Amino acid sequence: MEKSLIIRDLHVNVEDKEILKGLSLELEKGKVHAVMGPNGSGKSTLSYALAGHPNYEVTGGEVLFNGQDVLEMGADERAQLGIFLAFQYPMSIPGVSMANFLRTAVNSVRKARDEKPMRVPDFRKMLNEKMSVLKMDRSFAGRYLNEGFSGGEKKRAEILQMAMLEPKVAILDETDSGLDIDALRIVSEGVNALRNPDTSVLIITHYQRILNYVKPDYVHVLVDGRIVTSGGPELALELEEKGYDWVREQFAVPA
């Protein structure tokens, strides 16, 4: 199976404290991987480190995207390659409309790939299509980025950005948390619509719930900065039933 992203023995410090302690994970093209783990296990640290947050200091290991080392790259370059992170807590940017922001982002990515900027009418059309998949009102495009958005709106806006940027590796950091059932269904449809043979999806979650809507091919369990076990979709159900303490005991991770 062809791999899109290979993470080997990744060590990451946050404020001089080691959070990821030798994490390894390989994502396959066209597949959905779920990473499940308890609070504080390092799920967001993994997603920030992959996206290139400057405060997440990589002290060891490697991350290859289609064979290319990304650890020396800035966040913008990684995004231009096709790595996308849907944030657990998206930032608001006052005064910058969704539409303007997305157009700048889409064109930055296109430019890095030596493609021409998108024409405004084409961009509008694409934006409208993606928004209707996510059942977002047209007026959303004119609103300032995440400014005054409800929790659910923010998550939907993240998925909209993902849909517009058409990434090769899409990382969703607890996109399901705080969503009611209807919103979860809509967001999941958005993710499913993105699935294609070329794209890997990494769903990071605390709960099994979203995996009823976005069926994972693989499930990995993250405890205390390491992937301690991996399996198929059934692993998620087992976890849900037995809880993270069971994993800790099973894999002898100190609580």
Next chain:
Amino acid sequence: MAITEDQLRQEQEQYKYGFSDPENYVFKSKRGLSAEVVEEISYMKGEPDWMRDFRLKSLKHYNKRPMPQWGGGGLLNEIDFDNIYYYVKPSDRAENSWEDVPDYIKDTFDKLGIPEAEKKFLAGVGAQYESEVIYHNLQKDLEAQGVIFLDTDSALKQYPELFKKYFGTIIPPNDNKFAALNSAVWSGGSFIYVPEGVKIELPLQAYFRINAENMGQFERTLIIADKGSQVHYVEGCTAPTYSTDSLHSAVVEIVALEGSRVRYTTIQNWSKNVYNLVTKRAAAYKDATMEWVDGNLGSKLTMKYPAIYLMEPGAKGEILSVAFAGHGQHQDAGGKVVHVAPHTTSTITSKSISKEDGRSSYRGLLKVHPEAEFSKSNVRCDALLLHENSRTDTYPYIEIENDRVDIGHEATVSKVGEEQLFYLMSRGVSEAEAYSMIVTGFIEPIAKELPMEYAVELNRLIQLEMEGSVG
């Protein structure tokens, strides 16, 4: 987002108005200021006695007053007033056809895009080069409706009564040291009269250009909006980049009579060696609306606080101010509103951005007289700091002399956050572009008040300032 990185790169040179022309002038006063220089200016202009006396009296006020020590943080003491040329006359008269403007000046304004703008979206244009207005033109239909749009010197000759009735009434010469200086050596500027009920839809624009080194530009603008009339006046300013300093010290007086509506927009982009010390004040009468939109970029030091006196019930005032202080710059800006009459309303919105060691200050005065019951005012100032060594200060003076008023005041200081930058960059946007998006978003509440062309210009100027700020 108006501009791509490519376009920015093309405009790499930080200040594209930094070119200068060879000097080829009809007259240039000698350096420094004296009664003799003032008399000479008045004589060259062939002014009536009252104006010469007004100038000389103003010079006395100027000499008597100490240099203000607030605001400029001592920078004012660095100005070498004896080294400045107070009057430079580039050509003999204000033309009303671009064809007749001397070639080298026309080229300058061509480069600045003025004639083109006039064709596209302006009702009239004035262009001042050094001390004199060299071009002035107004659409014929407005002329036919009795609108006057002239350089201030010509207005003094052609409309002496109207001129004398209002000149110096809003800002008397002894108002402050720089108003006194302007009153002594003023030259050029715009004079506008809009007759009763006439509404000018498109903006009138004046463009001010300093060319000579050590030049002092002291234009004087007077706008009178008669009952129920409407006008939007826009000024733009640039100067070449010299190693020594130039001085720009204007006075702008506005009379908004009953039911009129005046908007005055400034997009100034002085080079970083210009001291910009301007006094602007408007009086708004019954049910009139006065709006100052003030975009302050460039200059070494700007001290500018557009003021509105709300003289009669129903008068409204609004001040929108944007200031951008880059490396080595100090923008001391803000606004003043004085509620003289009851049932008057005002808002002040100030947005300042400080980059690198740039310093911006909000300085505001809100005064409500005892008679001004049932007045309402809202003041909001937001500062954005781009770097660790950027600085901002707020000096909001509020003097309320009665209880039956509704006053709101809010001030915020924010830093461009790492998390915001990371969020934008994680979408493929470069760091420079992420910064400029945040800044553009920050001033959006003001940019959206401007006609499209000016909003684009303001955003473009800010993006140019942002270029190279990353590090």
